[in-house]
Amino acid sequence: MQEEEARQGFTPEMIDMMASIWTRSIITLIDVRFQNVASQYPLEQYKMPSSMFIYAYGGEAQIQLNETTFAMERFGLIHGGKGSLLSITPKGEIVETFMVFYRAESPLFFKKHLQQLLEQVNPFVQQFGYTPSNPILLRDWFQRMMNGWKRGKAMDQLQAKSFFYHLIHEVYRDLEGGEIRYLQPDPACSAKKYLDKHYREPIMFQQIADMFGISGGQLTRLFKKREGMNLQEYLIQRRIEAACHDLKHTEATVKEIATGAGFADEKNLFRMFKKHYKMTPSDYRKINALSMQVDGIDNDSQLNYDERELASLVKSYRDGESIMFGSLRSKEMILAAAISMMMLLTACTSGTPANNGGTVNTTPAQTQQTTQQEGAETGASEAVSQTRTITTVKGDVEVPNNPQRVVVDYLVGDVVALGVTPLGVARAARGEMEPVYANQITDSVKVAMEPEDIMTLEPDLIILAWSDESYDDLSKIAPTIYVPYGDMTTEERIHFISDVLNKQEEAKAVLNAYNGKIEESKLAFQNAGLSDVKITVGEFSDKSNYIAGAKHAVGELVYNELQLQAPPKVQTDIIDADKYWGDVSMEVLPAYSGDYMIFLGDGNVAADNAVWNSIPAVQHDRIVKVDSSLSWSTDVMTSSALIDYIVSQLLALAK
Incomplete structure (x- = not known):
C-alpha cells in the first residue's frame, strides 16, 4: 500500500512540476561526505542540518527518517528535508554511505512563480526511498562528486555540482519510469520504536498497524518473528x-x-x-x-x-x-x-559509637508519612494477593477474589445477570443486533477479541466462550477462563461463572427465577394443550433450510428445557445423531415439519413456493418468527427473554 501511495505521489505531471522547480531554483552544495556505519556503532537520530540525499550500499540495513523505518537490502537512495531525524542500523557488520548536503533558494525574479509551484509540491523536503535502477552508476557519481568537493578548488567543486545535477536527473528519470522498487517501511521495527517512545501512554495496536496499511494480526506476526514476542x-x-x-x-x-x-x-x-x-x-x-x-x-x-x-x-x-x-x-x-x-544492618546501627558526637532524629511527621505509605502499599498488596483457584478444562487458573475489569466475549448476559457490568464486550455482543441486556452495557467498550485490543483495556479477568483459539495469547494478558458452554447446561454454566466472579448468592437467585419461569411455561403449555404438539426449529429460505437439533441454542431451550417434542424425522436424523443442525432441501422439508415452526433469523421464503405452502404449519399460520437478537446466544438473560417470547407466541397461536 505504501508503494502504491508513493507511485501516486510521483505521477508524470508531478515529476515535471518538480523538475521545473529544480531548474528555476538556486542550489548550493554545502557538503559531500562518506561514512562507514558499523553495526556496533549505528547512526542514531542524526538531525539533518539541510536537505540531504543519502546513498547506502554494501548490505542490509534499516534506515529511519523521523517515524518511518525503511528496509534496505543491498542499495538504497534516501531523500529527506532539513530537520529530519536520520538513523542507519546495519544488519550485517557494515554499510557504506554517501551523504550530500544542499540548500535550495529561489531567485527574486522567479519568486512568485516558484512560490505557486512550491505550494503544490516541495521536492526539497520530500521524504522517499527506493532502490535505484543503476546503482553502480550512482555510486560512481557520488564518489566523483565527493572527490571533487574534497579537493576544494573552484573548478573541482563546479564539477561536483554538475554531478549533483546528473544525480537529480537520474533520480527523476527513475521515478518517472516507474520500474523501481520503493523501499518499504519496516512495520515491526517502526512499531518497536513507537512502543519504546510511547509505552507510558495508552496504546492501540491497530492504530500502529494503520500507519502501514496492514491488519493488526499481520503486524503482530511480523513483530513476533522479529522480536520473539508479541506486541503486548x-x-x-x-x-x-x-x-x-x-x-x-x-x-x-x-x-x-x-x-x-x-x-x-x-x-x-x-x-x-x-x-x-x-x-x-x-x-x-x-x-x-x-x-x-x-x-x-x-x-x-x-x-x-x-x-x-x-x-x-x-x-x-x-x-x-x-x-x-x-x-x-x-x-x-x-x-x-x-x-x-x-x-546485620540493625546491629550495625543500633548502638552509639564512642566517637559519635550526635544522633539522627526522625520527626513524628516523617514517621507518620512513612508508616502511612507502607501501610497503603501493604494493603494494596494484600488486596491483590487475595485470589482463588478455579479448575477449568484448561487447567487451574488463579483469579482475583472480586474482579473489577472483566472482558467477556460471548456470554455477556450471564455476567450481567450476576450483577457484573463488563469493562469490555465482544463486538458480536454489541453489533447491529440489540441484545436484551443493551441498557446494562452502555458503558462497556466494544472490542475485537484480539490480544492487542484487549491489552489496551488492562483487564483483571477475561471470560472466553466463543472459541479457545486465542486462549494462550489472552491468558498472557490477564487470568483467562474458558467456558465450554456447548457442553454445559444453563444451570452448570451459571454456577461455574458465579464461582469465577465470586457471585454464588446471585447465582442462586438467577437460577431460581429462571427455573421458575421454565416450570410456569411448561404448565402453561399443558393447560393450552401444547404438551404433545411437534415443534420444528430452523432457518428457512428458498435455497436452503437448516433444522436445529438439541445442541443448537434455541433447540436446546425448546427440546431440553421447555421439553417440547420434535417431529420424528428431526428426532432421529438430527437430535439422536447429536447434530447441531441438519441441512434439508425444500423438497423433503415437509417430512421434518411439525405442528408449529419456529422460524429463526431474517431469512425469507417466496410467497409462491409450492412446497413451503403445502406444509400444514404454514397453511394454518402456526409460524413463530424469532429475530437474531433473541436467537444468537445461550446466555441466561437472552434465553429468559426468548422463553417469554416463544411461550406468548405459541399460546396466542394455540387460541
Whole structure:
C-alpha cells in the first residue's frame, strides 16, 4: 500500500512540476561526505542540518527518517528535508554511505512563480526511498562528486555540482519510469520504536498497524518473528522495566509508579510483578534497597545497571523460584537472606559509637508519612494477593477474589445477570443486533477479541466462550477462563461463572427465577394443550433450510428445557445423531415439519413456493418468527427473554 501511495505521489505531471522547480531554483552544495556505519556503532537520530540525499550500499540495513523505518537490502537512495531525524542500523557488520548536503533558494525574479509551484509540491523536503535502477552508476557519481568537493578548488567543486545535477536527473528519470522498487517501511521495527517512545501512554495496536496499511494480526506476526514476542508482551516488558527503575531510584508510591509506567492502576502493576517475578513491587523495592546498602558496605562488589536490570537481577524460574544475583534460590532462601541483611544492618546501627558526637532524629511527621505509605502499599498488596483457584478444562487458573475489569466475549448476559457490568464486550455482543441486556452495557467498550485490543483495556479477568483459539495469547494478558458452554447446561454454566466472579448468592437467585419461569411455561403449555404438539426449529429460505437439533441454542431451550417434542424425522436424523443442525432441501422439508415452526433469523421464503405452502404449519399460520437478537446466544438473560417470547407466541397461536 505504501508503494502504491508513493507511485501516486510521483505521477508524470508531478515529476515535471518538480523538475521545473529544480531548474528555476538556486542550489548550493554545502557538503559531500562518506561514512562507514558499523553495526556496533549505528547512526542514531542524526538531525539533518539541510536537505540531504543519502546513498547506502554494501548490505542490509534499516534506515529511519523521523517515524518511518525503511528496509534496505543491498542499495538504497534516501531523500529527506532539513530537520529530519536520520538513523542507519546495519544488519550485517557494515554499510557504506554517501551523504550530500544542499540548500535550495529561489531567485527574486522567479519568486512568485516558484512560490505557486512550491505550494503544490516541495521536492526539497520530500521524504522517499527506493532502490535505484543503476546503482553502480550512482555510486560512481557520488564518489566523483565527493572527490571533487574534497579537493576544494573552484573548478573541482563546479564539477561536483554538475554531478549533483546528473544525480537529480537520474533520480527523476527513475521515478518517472516507474520500474523501481520503493523501499518499504519496516512495520515491526517502526512499531518497536513507537512502543519504546510511547509505552507510558495508552496504546492501540491497530492504530500502529494503520500507519502501514496492514491488519493488526499481520503486524503482530511480523513483530513476533522479529522480536520473539508479541506486541503486548513487549509493551508489558517495557512498562515493567520502567516501573523497576522507578522503584529502585525514586521515592514515589507504587500507585504513582504504576501510572507513570503506563499501567491502568497499581493493581495491574502488582499482578504483573507477581506473574513475572514472583514478588510484589514493594518486595522488589525492599530487596533492592538492601542490596544497595550491602554494596555501599562492600565497594568491591557492585551490580552494574544496564537498563534491563531485571534480566540479571530477578528472573522467573519454574513456579515459585527466582534467579537472583546470578544464583538460583528458593523463596525461603530469599526471605532468609533479606532478614539476615536487616538484622546485620540493625546491629550495625543500633548502638552509639564512642566517637559519635550526635544522633539522627526522625520527626513524628516523617514517621507518620512513612508508616502511612507502607501501610497503603501493604494493603494494596494484600488486596491483590487475595485470589482463588478455579479448575477449568484448561487447567487451574488463579483469579482475583472480586474482579473489577472483566472482558467477556460471548456470554455477556450471564455476567450481567450476576450483577457484573463488563469493562469490555465482544463486538458480536454489541453489533447491529440489540441484545436484551443493551441498557446494562452502555458503558462497556466494544472490542475485537484480539490480544492487542484487549491489552489496551488492562483487564483483571477475561471470560472466553466463543472459541479457545486465542486462549494462550489472552491468558498472557490477564487470568483467562474458558467456558465450554456447548457442553454445559444453563444451570452448570451459571454456577461455574458465579464461582469465577465470586457471585454464588446471585447465582442462586438467577437460577431460581429462571427455573421458575421454565416450570410456569411448561404448565402453561399443558393447560393450552401444547404438551404433545411437534415443534420444528430452523432457518428457512428458498435455497436452503437448516433444522436445529438439541445442541443448537434455541433447540436446546425448546427440546431440553421447555421439553417440547420434535417431529420424528428431526428426532432421529438430527437430535439422536447429536447434530447441531441438519441441512434439508425444500423438497423433503415437509417430512421434518411439525405442528408449529419456529422460524429463526431474517431469512425469507417466496410467497409462491409450492412446497413451503403445502406444509400444514404454514397453511394454518402456526409460524413463530424469532429475530437474531433473541436467537444468537445461550446466555441466561437472552434465553429468559426468548422463553417469554416463544411461550406468548405459541399460546396466542394455540387460541
